[in-house]
Amino acid sequence: MNNDEKLEKMEGEQERILSFPSWFMEKIKGAVKRRTWEAGGDFNAKLRGDDHTERLEHLRKLFGNFLTFLYPNKYLAFYARLAKLLDEITSLSEGRIDLSSNSVLDFHRDPEVVVAMVKSLLKKGTSGDRSGDFRNAQGQAYEDPLDIYLSTLEVEEVMLFNNGTIANAAVLQGILSLFRNLEEAPCIIMDPRDHTSLQKPIRDSKLPDNKIITPSLADHNNIDKLKELISKHENGVLILESVYSAEGDILGDGDKQAVKELLELANQKSFIVIIDESHAIGVHNPDLMSEWGLNHLVHFKTASGSKGTGGGASFLTINGEGSDHVARIFKLIEPFTFTSTLHGSAIAHDRKVFEIMQDERGERGSQCIANAEYLRNRLKSRDFDIESKEGSAIVFIPVGFSEAAFEFTEILKKRGVIGSAFVAHATPLDKGGVRLSIPAKLTQTQLDFIFEAIMESVQEFMKTLLAKEGNTLESLRSNQHVVRFNDEAFQDPKAKVRQEPLHYVDPNFILIYERWHNKEGEESITGYQDYLRKCLGNILDIDPKNGARIHQALSAGLSKGLPGELVGAVTINVVHRIFGNQVPII
Structure with a gap:
C-alpha cells in the first residue's frame, strides 16, 4: 500500500x-459539571465492597460431589441429551409447535450456553446484586x-x-x-x-x-x-x-x-x-x-x-x-x-x-430467515396476500379486527400451532392478526405441517363466522350486518371518518375460502390426509400389528371427515411418544 x-x-x-x-454534548457537559463526583467515578465503591467469600466457599462444599461426578464434560453430554428430550416432549410429542416465543435461535436451551451459566452460578452464586449505580470494591458494577x-x-x-x-x-x-x-x-x-x-x-x-x-x-x-x-x-x-x-x-x-x-x-x-x-x-x-x-x-x-x-x-x-x-x-x-x-x-x-x-457466522439467523421465507412462499401459493419480508424471521398473517384475530389464533392452536395474536395498537385497527416467530430448528416437514394447519384454520374460522345468522360472503366483503363471534352487531364509529372501509375479517380470508372450496362446500385441502398416510406407512413397516389397528381407526375417522388436528393429537403423538426415534417423519 x-x-x-x-x-x-x-x-x-x-x-x-x-x-x-x-x-447534545453541551447539555451533557453542563450536566457533568453539576455533579460533585465528576473527578471520582468510584464515589461509592467502599459502600458495596463484598466479595462474598464465605458464600462461595459454601457453594464449593455443597456442589463438590456434583462437580466430581458430572462436571463439566459429562454434564455437557447429559444436558445435550436432556435438551433434545425436552424439545420432543414440549413440541412434537404433544402435537404442538410453539411459534409464540421470540427465542428463535434456540440459545435458551443450547448446552454450551447453559453450562456457561451453571459454571458462573457455581463459582459466584447469585452474588453481586446491587443498584445499578453502586460499585463493588473494584469500583465496578459488574x-x-x-x-x-x-x-x-x-x-x-x-x-x-x-x-x-x-x-x-x-x-x-x-x-x-x-x-x-x-x-x-x-x-x-x-x-x-x-x-x-x-x-x-x-x-x-x-x-x-x-x-x-x-x-x-x-x-x-x-x-x-x-x-x-x-x-x-x-x-x-x-x-x-x-x-x-x-x-x-x-x-x-x-x-x-x-x-x-x-x-x-x-x-x-x-x-x-x-x-x-x-x-x-x-x-x-x-x-x-x-x-x-x-x-x-x-x-x-x-x-x-x-x-x-x-x-x-x-x-x-x-x-x-x-x-x-x-x-x-x-x-x-x-x-x-x-x-x-x-x-x-x-x-x-x-x-x-x-x-x-x-x-x-450467523448460520442460525440465516436459517430462521430461510424457514420464514419458505413458509411465506407456501402461503402465497395458496393465494395468501403476504408481503415478502427479506431478512425477517417473522411471518404475520393478517386476520382483521381484534376479536377475529384472537379467534383465529385459538383455532390455529387447536391445529397444533401456537402463535401470538397482535391487535391494535400494535397494528392498524382492522389489521390484527397472528405473528409466527419462525425458529431455526424447524424442519421442512414441520413447516409443511404449519402451512396445512393455517389453511385448515382459515376454513374453520370462515365456517364459524358464516354460521352466524345474517352473515354471508357478500356481507363479509361489504362489511354490512356482520355478526361477530359474541353475537353483537358490528359497529365502529371510527369507520365513518376513515377513507377506507374497516373489514371485520381480512378480505384475503374470503378469497382463500372461496378458491379452496369444492362444489359441496367441503374442504378440498388434502395435505393432512396425505401427511397421515405417510406417517402411518412408516408405522406399518415397524409395527404391523399396532400400525394396522391405528390405520384402521384413522381411516374410518378420515372417511367421516374428522378435522386435521388428528395430526397433532394422534399421529405425531404416536410417532414420537410410542415409537420414539425409530419412526422417521417423511
Whole structure:
C-alpha cells in the first residue's frame, strides 16, 4: 500500500467516526459539571465492597460431589441429551409447535450456553446484586468484564438492564432529562409502529415546565417521509426499529442504501439516532446495523435479552465521541439507578451466545430467515396476500379486527400451532392478526405441517363466522350486518371518518375460502390426509400389528371427515411418544 492509499484509508476511517451533535454534548457537559463526583467515578465503591467469600466457599462444599461426578464434560453430554428430550416432549410429542416465543435461535436451551451459566452460578452464586449505580470494591458494577458486548456490537459503551422496556426508557429519559422546557426540547421523530416501550416514555414524560413532548410520526416505514420531517428541523431525535416487532417489517423494506442516506441526513441535521435492535439481534449478525455497516451513523442501540439471544441481558449501547460522558450522566437516571444489576450468569450467557454467533457466522439467523421465507412462499401459493419480508424471521398473517384475530389464533392452536395474536395498537385497527416467530430448528416437514394447519384454520374460522345468522360472503366483503363471534352487531364509529372501509375479517380470508372450496362446500385441502398416510406407512413397516389397528381407526375417522388436528393429537403423538426415534417423519 503506497502513501496515497494509506492517506485515503485514514481519511475514510476518520469519516466513520461518529460524533454526537454539539447541542447534545453541551447539555451533557453542563450536566457533568453539576455533579460533585465528576473527578471520582468510584464515589461509592467502599459502600458495596463484598466479595462474598464465605458464600462461595459454601457453594464449593455443597456442589463438590456434583462437580466430581458430572462436571463439566459429562454434564455437557447429559444436558445435550436432556435438551433434545425436552424439545420432543414440549413440541412434537404433544402435537404442538410453539411459534409464540421470540427465542428463535434456540440459545435458551443450547448446552454450551447453559453450562456457561451453571459454571458462573457455581463459582459466584447469585452474588453481586446491587443498584445499578453502586460499585463493588473494584469500583465496578459488574465483576465480569463487559468487553464482549463492546467488541461484538462494535460500540464504545454499554449499559445492562433486566428487560428491553427499561433499556428503552433509559435512553429516552436520559435525553429528555437534559432539557428544562418544551421550547428548548428537540424534535422527536418516530415511526407509528415503533414499539410501545419507545413511545410510552415520551408520551408519559413531563418536562420541568409541566409540558408534554408530542413526537412527529411518519408513515410506517416510509423513508422519504422521514427525510422530509428531518429536513424541517435544525436538530432532534430519530427513533426507529431495525425489525418491527408486530409484522416483521425490515427498516426501509430492507433497502440498505436508502437507510444509509436517511441516517446520514439525520447526522448532518444534528439528530441523535436511536435504533431498537430487539428483533434483529442474532437473526442478523450480530444485529442489522452492524451487518449493514451503519454503526458509525447510530448513537444509541437497544435490545431485549428475551429475543434472539435467548434470555441474557437487555442492553443500551452508546457510540460516538464523548460516549463515556454520556454514559456517566445516563447512569444517574431512574431506569438505571433503580434497576438491580444482573447476575453474573446472565453475562456468562451472553458471552457464550456471542462466541457461538461469531463461530457460526450467523448460520442460525440465516436459517430462521430461510424457514420464514419458505413458509411465506407456501402461503402465497395458496393465494395468501403476504408481503415478502427479506431478512425477517417473522411471518404475520393478517386476520382483521381484534376479536377475529384472537379467534383465529385459538383455532390455529387447536391445529397444533401456537402463535401470538397482535391487535391494535400494535397494528392498524382492522389489521390484527397472528405473528409466527419462525425458529431455526424447524424442519421442512414441520413447516409443511404449519402451512396445512393455517389453511385448515382459515376454513374453520370462515365456517364459524358464516354460521352466524345474517352473515354471508357478500356481507363479509361489504362489511354490512356482520355478526361477530359474541353475537353483537358490528359497529365502529371510527369507520365513518376513515377513507377506507374497516373489514371485520381480512378480505384475503374470503378469497382463500372461496378458491379452496369444492362444489359441496367441503374442504378440498388434502395435505393432512396425505401427511397421515405417510406417517402411518412408516408405522406399518415397524409395527404391523399396532400400525394396522391405528390405520384402521384413522381411516374410518378420515372417511367421516374428522378435522386435521388428528395430526397433532394422534399421529405425531404416536410417532414420537410410542415409537420414539425409530419412526422417521417423511
